[in-house]
Amino acid sequence: MQKVLRYTIVVLGFFFLIAGGSKVFVFLTFAETIDNFIPYLNGIGTILSIIIISAEVLGGIFYIINYKIVLFSYMFLFIISTFITVLSISLVLNREINCRCFGVINFNFSNQNELILDFILLDIIALIIFVNYKLSNKKIKLNVVTFCLIVLFGLYIEYNFISVTTSGKLFNQNATSLNMQKLIDLENHYLFKNAQNPKLFLLIDFDDFNCPPCFDDFIEFNDALNKNQKNINRIYAFFAFNENDNILSDSIRLEYWKQRNNFKYSLFLIPYTIFESINLKKSSAILLDNGRVVFNEIIPMGKAKHQKALNLLNISDE
Structure with missing residues (x-):
């Protein structure tokens, strides 16, 4: 013993x-x-x-x-x-x-x-x-x-x-909590109506990048998304900023930041009020298929959920 x-x-x-x-x-x-x-x-x-x-x-x-x-x-x-x-x-x-x-x-x-x-x-x-x-x-x-x-x-x-x-999962953000009309309005305002389905929306609050796990998870997911050029036109990132934040609302700075981090998909700046109106609690990845939410996860979400999103987009992470 x-x-x-x-x-x-x-x-x-x-x-x-x-x-x-x-x-x-x-x-x-x-x-x-x-x-x-x-x-x-x-x-x-x-x-x-x-x-x-x-x-x-x-x-x-x-x-x-x-x-x-x-x-x-x-x-x-x-x-x-x-x-x-x-x-x-x-x-x-x-x-x-x-x-x-x-x-x-x-x-x-x-x-x-x-x-x-x-x-x-x-x-x-x-x-x-x-x-x-x-x-x-x-x-x-x-x-x-x-x-x-x-x-x-x-x-x-x-x-x-x-x-x-x-x-x-008492505080889980689910599809029913989202303001779908605001999400559809966002889609109609920024994207062409004939954009391919399904579409992956990355709705990012810059303040979340003060959290290293959030930023690391986002960059890891970004690397996986960049591996398949064929479907890159179905991925859209929306970065929310406050009106008094001159650095983040500067499109030139944002474009430089996009190039440094190797973002190959479309990227848009949106006022933080739009982020709030969709009822988002944190930076999230949302997959829309003909107006229906088929994937909705808060960042950081981990590699298993990265793969799930890739599978739904028919992207192979290999």
Whole structure:
């Protein structure tokens, strides 16, 4: 039992050491994501990020050398709980985190799968704490039946939490919430009536580009869209600006920005009032087919939804 526990702790030590080190390379995105997704913590994402990265690296080292296991296990419980909080909020809001900061680094898992993996990690850490207490204090008595009931109850709570989080999507922006008449008016005003269907509208609020995951996700989606020249004339980007924003409303600057970021599709500037009148909450990708919304996702949306949009446009991302 002790050998199995020791091997498990060493493996987890290397995992946390690598995970903490990896976050250094996406530090700004990591900090910004925490600010964007955890309520009431706006502005301290940088401090919390430094604490989490330092704790993962130091905790990983101390796990490997078998020092203060219980203490650092409690610290890891706090870190994993933070990840679970962020991932849960992103799933409830239907906003994909695209920085690969949470869960398994550099693996293309969905936020839902990363949430499940974090819960598994949480259970393993909790089990390590319990076993250490049991080995160090022989007076603790817990029969097998009671232990199994506690484990099953905990798994039941976690299962229901994940189910509610991934299916509720309380603040999801859906097609019925859009002002379709305003969307059609936008289409009729800026596009030729004989434009091919389906059409992909990228409605962008420039303020969202202050969020690194949003900007990175948009650029990644843009790269995928640019790969198929045949259908590029069915993609239209609308950038919303405030009237007092001279930089964004300058068409020359925008054209330069378009060239620097390799946008090959049509790009239009629209007043922010139009963006609001369509009932958009954030920058979004909307696919229209003969006046019917067949795809509607808030940016950042993640690679899986990028591919879904490409499939609906009959564009191969290869």
